Amino acid sequence: MKSYICLCFLFLIAFSTTAQNEILNLWETIPNHKYTTENEAIEVKDVKRVFLTKTPTIKVFLPSERSANGSAVLICPGGAYRYLVYDWEGTDVAKWLNSKGIAAFVLKSRLPLSKSLITPHEAPLQDAQRAIRLLRANAEKWHIKPNKIGVIGFSAGGHLASTLGTQFDAPNTFKEQPLDTISARPDFVALIYPVVTMQDNFTHKGSQTNLLGANADDALIARYSNELQVTKNTPPTFLVHSGDDASVPVENSLNLYKALKDNGVPSEMHIYPYGGHGFGLAIGQGYLQSWTDRFCDWMTQL
Template sequence: MKRTALLTIAAMFTLSVYGQEHTLPLYPAGKVPNWKDAGEKEQAEVNEIVRYSLVQEPNIAVFLPPKRIATGQAVVVCPGGGYGVLAYDWEGTSVAKWLNSKGIAAVVLKYRLPNAKSNITPHLTPLMDAKRAIRMVRANAPQWNVQPGKVGVMGFSAGGHLASTLGTHFDAGNKTATDSVERFSSRPDFMVLIYPVITMDKQYTHSGSRNYLIGANPSADLVQLYSNELQVSKETPSTFIVHSTDDKGVPVENSLLFYQALKAKEVPAEMHIYPYGGHGFGLATGRGYLESWSDRCLDWMRSLK
């Protein structure tokens, strides 16, 4: 009887680790950077999709595939929402489950949004959280069956802007940090950008994302800093891009500008422009051949060295 109970507990533990979610705080308790107590509380709205706003305690939801099919790759998933909300399941947990089914570990980032009054310097916060998420994956790589050199980032819409910011504003880590997580590099090994916001130039940007991130009247320096087509270097990681021509929310020119910048710096890139789809199609389930973007993405990820 005792042995049966122990086996049951072991089985439950295995299920809780592989193929299902467990959530970890991004930072140690009481040490969230760039945060002040503004009396705000996180909000959750559940309609057709789950949306979070006013995130106060950022975290990662970790989804691990069964060990026997694990590829060693991991992806930090950044949901979109115009830097005002997070489309958490539509562009987050649903994507993580798809990645798991292909043997890829996934971490859904619940990042703080710059429109919350709890930010000390609003535009700094999302990137802080994205960098920390990449570091946490690398810090936990042995336990999660992940190879530290196969950790990428995937972002949708404003989450695509965050992902491309991470891929152009990363750092090597602080080797002398007392917090061991901070010693790891925040550079993603690859990027997947789905209908991403890229530029802060008024001609093509998504005005809501721009206003929430850098304000209605930003300085020219901030506009340049977060126009990620201007921040590409030879160290920017290989990138996969998807967009639709008829996107009225985030013009396709965002992806075109980024692809051109990658090409100019000789960074390997693959881009798929679909004639239809609009904005916010997520995995595009049931949307005709638009749904095939995820297959093309998987082929590309498998081709990475």
Template sequence: MKKTFLILSLAMTSLFANAQELILPLWEGTPPLQKDMGLEEKAIEEGIIRIENVQIPQIEVFLPSKQMRTGQAVVIFPGGGYHILAYDWEGRDFAKWLNTQGIVGIVVKYRLPDSKSLTDAKEVPLLDAQRAIRMARFHAEEWKIDPSKIGVLGFSAGGHLASTVSTQYMHEVDRAKDEIDALSARPDYSILAYPVISFRDASAHSGSRRNLIGEDASQELIDRFSGELNVTEETPPTFLVHAQDDKGVPIENSFLYYKALDAKGVPASLHIYPAGGHGFGFGLGKGPVDGWRDVLLDWMKSLDSK
């Protein structure tokens, strides 16, 4: 038995040793809608890695070994209220886990709208999200990705960003463009974990709304960034997971988005667990939500059968 375990361990070690990690900037030179002010981002590690004041947005690409790759890729947006990025807890850790399933994980270090270097802060997270998806398609052949199997995964405010790019993937701002911009920014599917969806009063996460669009935003802006109001028949199939006892982001956010998807005939899978709180991440040791990732994998496999 010990010999068998040792052989399996060595095989797994060899398999993951073949995995690769790449870091690429999203933009060449100074990113669009940003001034070069010499500001520096800050990374703080207190249990988890928190990144603030992102100045050089990038993607960190985790590639499974070639033997394992399924062709799927997931572009990941960590949460943090549009003020910080919970970069490992809701980013790197999930990318590495996806690698064990043969899925490419792409963590996005997107710019946060409270940075003083931004010229139109509300547009910047979406712009970075669109770019990350386009870059995944641009490198699809190199990274052995099927360009029709690129999804997004977002947590909390990252879930808001994932839902925004899922409903506003064609939104444009005035900027210089390159060959990557010719590619589609539409995700093929969306995974939203305890997402901020609505900026309307009853369901709004006030911190995310304030940080993205300001304290005194117009009704037009509030509606534009309320995901449930922007769903169309072209919005990608979506998996939603939330805990009933979430005190940070009310479960109504997931309900609203699910109802909007259902009304437009978009395939959607909603999973509400009785406990888990906000920010449960993997769900390990959090009771009912502990197994949500297994449910997610089954859903992702079902996409191939449709």
């Protein structure tokens, strides 16, 4: 009898964990896709890296109902559009957001180097738009408010998040389902050491080449240079960068902030003197780790 009770208890724990960290496919029929024998790959060293995403998903992280404040954040991990730093800039961030009462959803988007894509540069934004729509469609289920759904992105994930923030209404180039008619506009955007521009002066060359190819024309470069795409309808934006970032120059954030200011978009920017690139939550890195407090302060006044 005791063994039976223990087994039931363990089952309930497993069921609860599964419900908490539910993984949902974004698409029933993946658009912009062709069949290949290519397989997704995962590399685990200092961090977990996901390559060649085959099936784009979101992973659900919900705070306790008692702590939940109704806000939700879609998380876009970085990785130069070559891979996704899935834990360091994904699931670790989701757990931190949960500790603040915020529902979190880690996006595993398609990556443009995959041979399974027909038009590679369109796939990441298609997945991010679909993810926001999926969050809004399931707002009641996850106890989130449909007008308090934002996005946070790191590095190249910051480029995807800023593309979503400035081009959320990019028209679908595939046969729409009812879900695809829901607004994909995030209510707020947070960009952490983001790639913003694809122009050669300040871009991250690896991200540019991986997303657009080695010989992108000027029109495509301008299309994905998000400092050029800001409008008055761009959501409120929070920016964090370090002045000594040798991988993604701080000018990515500076120039985007200027464009936001010029268009009257409420914005807040924090430039730290040190930190380099890829500091994530910056745990144990002095006052650099205070960026997470600044983000929470900013969210409370939205």
